[in-house]
Every structure is written in structure tokens, then in C-alpha cells.
Amino acid sequence: MSSILKFIKYAFTKYPIASNSLVYGTLYVGAEFSQQTISRKVLNKEPIIYDRQMLTCFGILGVTVIAPVYQYWYRWLDKKFIGTSYKIVAQKLLLDQFLMTPQILVIFYVAMSIMEKKKDIFEECKQKIIPTFKSSCMFWLPAQTVNFLLIPPSFRVVYVGTCSFAWVNILCWIKRQEY
Template identity: 45%
Template sequence: MRDLLRRKPLLSNVASYGSLYVGAEFSQQTVIRAWDEECKDEPYDWKLMGRYAVYSMALAGPGLFYWFRWLDRKLPGKTFGTALKKVCADQLVSSTGCTTVFYVSMSVLEQKEDKFAELREKFWPTYKVSCCFWPPIQWLNFLFVPPQMRVITVGVASFVWCNILCIFKRTVQV
């Protein structure tokens, strides 16, 4: 794995991130089937998982790869102060951008008439939860994780985060 990360860092990070992201939607659908008798026999929504794959592998994964690279160049090191600056920048820039791109890209892929309706309705509730979820994870990420492993680390955390997004997407109605 380390050799692949060194030889093809973008590809390996994006593939890992995308697999974890799509896996989160798969797990979400599995849990819904287990808990809701009415959904028990419904087929998996592979088109929805495909949309999550497009978002995670074409947009979020590469975006995070280049974002962390840029952030590490602008704020090198792993000191307490540097990690704090990276966490603040990540929450203000990356989390805001990823949340925006998530809702708009999903609306585009779902061919919704108003591509920004879901963003207007769900951005602030989602962002507030992200302010509780991501800073502690990114704090650990920036202090202890080698730069080439950061997107994968975020991918593991995104497995949980994507389940949260799936809940927002399913429960907050536009």
C-alpha cells in the first residue's frame, strides 16, 4: 500500500476515499433495510451509490488531495499552532466548499430543476454538525498522520460523515 501511495498518490487516495464514501451509502441502505420493515425487500439504489461515487471520486477526493498538499506547503510542520491553523483553515474553506459541492453536484446528478434548493435548505444544519465532527478529526490528522495518508484518513472519517450526510439528505425535506 505504501508503495502505491508513493507511486500513484492521487489515484490511491481517490480510490480509497471513493470506496469508503460509497461504502457508507451502502451501509446506510443496509441499516435502513434492517430497521424499517417496509424497506426490507426493496432493492439497493445503485444509481444513488453511483452518484456518490461520482461526487467522491471525481470531485471530493481530488479536491481534498490537492487541498491538503497546498495546506501542507503553506503551513508546514506538525506543531500545536500549525495544526490549529490548519484545522481552522480546513473548517472554513474545505468543509464549506465540500458541503456546497456535495449538495449542488448531487442535485445536478439527480437532474433537479433547482440545483441550489437543497443547498439553501441543508447547508447550515449540515455545516453546524460538521463544526462538531471535523475539527477533532482534522486535529489528529494534522498532528499525527503523514501527509500522504491524510485523504485516506479523511476517507475513513468520511465513512461516518457520509452516513450523517445521507441522514440529512433523506430527512431534511426541500
């Protein structure tokens, strides 16, 4: 078991973007997969026919866009705000939630609209950005407090990816709602 942990540590140290993208992207797709399973099989008792296009969209977005953005963001944040004092953690929380999160949500809605070939790629974003941001505050502020206080910097993206599995289930549910 220790050789597996050594390999994981090596991969995340030597190839952080690739490692984080693989883990984050897998969790991102996994969240959409679980959301489709819950909404179709559990809640509606339908036979499961997975929407592969949506799974692909989540995979592309998670692996190629969101994970690398988070990798560079957390690297910058950890270099700029060093330590785990309450003041430093509060600064990181505020910047993460009120500077980065709105941008990530816009990227999410606009990129998904582009991949879904919607006529107005901004319509869904305009309708859902405020309720999504409010929900993200309730979810991410406690999660990021744990992140900035307890998680080593090399594992921040994986931790966020793990939390994102739950968050993206919420996000998928919000995305499916009509406003």
C-alpha cells in the same frame, strides 16, 4: 505481509491521486451502501432494494471530485503550514473547517442535485447547508486535530476517507431529511 505494505506505500507515493481516489471513492460508496442498509433493512424492516443510482452518484462524486480536491488541498496545506505545533494545527483546522468545508458541502449538494436531475439544483443546498455545517464542525474538528497532529501527509486523504465513511453516513442521513 510486508510486500503488500510496500506496494501500498509505493502506490500512494507514485500515484497519489489515483490511489487516494480509489480508496476515498470506495469508502464514499460504502457509506451510502451502509446508510441504505441501515435505513431500509434495520430501521424499517423492508426487503433491501438498493438505490443503484444513488450509489453511482456517490461513487462519481467521491472518486472524480472530492478525493482529488482533498489531495491538492492537503498537499497545499502541508506545504504552507509545516509542522505539528499547536499553532500550526490550529491554523490548519480553522482553514480546513471554515474555508474548505463550506465549499465541499456546496459541491456535494449541488453535484448530487445535478446527478439526481433536480429542477432547482441549489434548493437542497440552501435548505441544508447550515445544519450540515454545524454537524460537520462537531465531527470534523476533533477528527482533523488527530489528522494534523498524527497522520503522515501521504495518508491524509485515506484518513479523511476513513473518517468520511462515518461522516458520509451522517451526511446521507441529513440529505434524506426534509427541511
